[in-house]
Amino acid sequence: MVVTIDWKPDKNTAVPLYVQIKEFIQSKIENGEWTVGTRIPSQRKLAEVFEVNRSTIVLAFDELMADGLLEGHSGKGTRVKNNVWSLLSSNEHAADWNSMINKGMQQPNLPTIQDIHQAEPRPDLIRLGTGEPSPELFPQEMMKDILHRLPSKIQSLGYVEEKGLLPLREQISIYLRSFGITASPSSILIVSGALQALQLVSIGLLKRGSAILLESPSYLHSLNLFQSAGVSLRGLPVHAAGFDLSSIKHSKKRNAASLLYTNPTFHNPTGYVMSLNDRKQLLNVCESEQLPIIEDDVYCELWLDAPPPPPIKALDQNGTVLYVGSLSKALSPGLRIGWVVGPEPVINRLADIKMQTDYGASSLSQWAAEEWLSSGRYHVHLEQMRAALRTRRDVAIKVLEEKFTGLAEWQKPAGGFYIWLRLPAGISLRELFDRALKEGILLNPGHLYDPKAIQHLRISYAYASLEQLVKGLERLAELIKNVMNNERVNKT
Structure with missing residues (x-):
């Protein structure tokens, strides 16, 4: 477990800096926030975070080690050895939270992703x-107007229907027609962003040992959603001619793939756009191999030079494609509103799982999203x-x-x-x-x-x-x- 630090010593007081740092670390240990076994950031890292000389950190560590609270191991860094209460108690073993963390089903983020998340709040970056x-x-004035309109629509902020607010699903159904997608409200599920859609798929449609084919590189590699569910990712290189279709056929014939994930429009991270012909060929191959497709299309609205080809879902006549969209990229990630479009049995399954996990996306966000679409402000x-x-x-x-x-x-x-x-x-x-x-x-x-x-x-x-x-x-x-x-x- 890696700790997060949002405190700095006060350089304007008479209390020595190393004492302030020692007392800060000790308080974290005493309060149970840093449990036994927690790894403390390196002396170099702490010196950067606290904006002090490394010798100051050494003094604080020496006292904490002398008090029996920290221990250092060559090559393994410094960890919490005891807490104050365990030192005073005859019980030698506190609850081993770190062991439970390491055994948890959900894998941690990649170390660099963790570094990014910890750094992002810095206002100077x-x-x-x-x-x-x-x-x-952020469209502040339009959002203010949208929110002012909501009281006349909202009768309650209780739980909404299993698949999401019906008026919102009706508006999404209308909106999707502009992309050539025909989807009734009953085949649309509202999710808390596209990320939740992928999570629901990972636990609701796939069994452990399954494999997903996807572009390489791919946004999915930066997540551990599918890997934590026991599902492996198998990257296929993407070039000017699109997917290597022979690789898809080969993988399916070896029973080495359960579905294919693609982000065909303004691909994350490469910006690649799959041509209309490649979309048709990909759909044909996947239909012939009975390989379902997840189409992540969260960037499709953000064309800058000319509209992109229609989504693969717009070409789908047999229910092969699960289509994922979101308001996060074009409007606001904080609304946490996205959607999944697909065959009703699949949508029903994912809706049931969503109800088990969070009982539905925010009612207020769903009403706001409905107003954005119905008022024309979104366009x-x-x-x-x-x-x-x-x-x-x-x-x-x-x-x-x-x-x-x-x-x-x-x-x-x-x-x-x-x-x-x-x-x-x-x-x-x-x-x-x-x-x-x-x-x-x-x-x-x-x-x-x-x-x-x-x-x-x-x-x-x-x-x-x-x-x-x-x-x-x-x-x-x-x-x-x-x-x-x-x-x-x-x-x-």
Whole structure:
């Protein structure tokens, strides 16, 4: 278990810094927040977090070890050895929470993902990888108007229908027609964001030992939803011609796949768009192999140059595709409103599981989402959002052309949030990540989306302000050059 620290010593008091740090750590142990066995961050890390010299941390650790609260092991770091109450008690063993944590079914996030989540709240950071719209893009005035309208509609904020608020499902049904998807409200399930849709699929439709085919790289690799359910991920490379269809047939014939996951429109993290012909071929192959498809289409509305091809679901006449959409990317991730469209028996199954886990998405959020769609404000917002993202995309590309030519490779995305940046061979992404973080720049390394993508960064132009975007990219180019120079020196 890795701890999170949101405290700093007060440098304006007469109490020595090492004493403040010792008392802080001791209070965490005394209160049971840091239990026996908890790993304490390294001295170097704590010195950075507390903004003190490392010698100050050494003094605090020495006293805590002398008191019997901490112990250090070579190569294993420093851990909580006892708490105050266990030292005073004849009972030698406190509850072993850390053992239970390690045995839990849900696997922890990748270490780099944990580092990113811990760093994101820092207000000084330039977040060059964050996959959500900037606070600057939040439609505050329209949202205020939407919320003012709700009291006349809402009679209660109790639990809603099993599949979600019916008026919202009716509006989504209407909205999906603009993409060529015909779906009655009974074949739509409201979920708390697209992420929950994937979680419901992992525990509701697949058994342990199943396998999912997916693009490589893929957003799914940055999650542990399916792996925690005992489901393996099998990446298939995606190139200009789309999926390798022969690999799909081969995997299915070996009973090595239970379904196929695809993010065909403004793919996360590469920005790739599957052509209409490739979508048709993929659907035909999956139908012939009886291989269900999960189509993650959360970015489809965010086209910047021209509308993308219709969703695979729009071509589906046999119920092969489970279609996942969301308001998180275009409107607000905090609303936690997404949807799954599919055959009614599947939707009924997922709805039953959702009721067992959270008894439905927020009623207030569902009413707000219904008002956004029924009032037409969502269409207005989308036009504004596309214009803002187009400007950000173009600014990012301009900086890349000026500062990264000859240093990295990329493709100009036609929509979505991301640029898939390929760096020179041999560069250490871990060193680059750490150096950038020290300078206030937060990156998303490519290995989060494919263990083999050790030369890539996912650059997002959606979150940072325009000023931060330019400053962050320019500084990133300098950091890449510095890391490359250091590696050359180390080799000589």
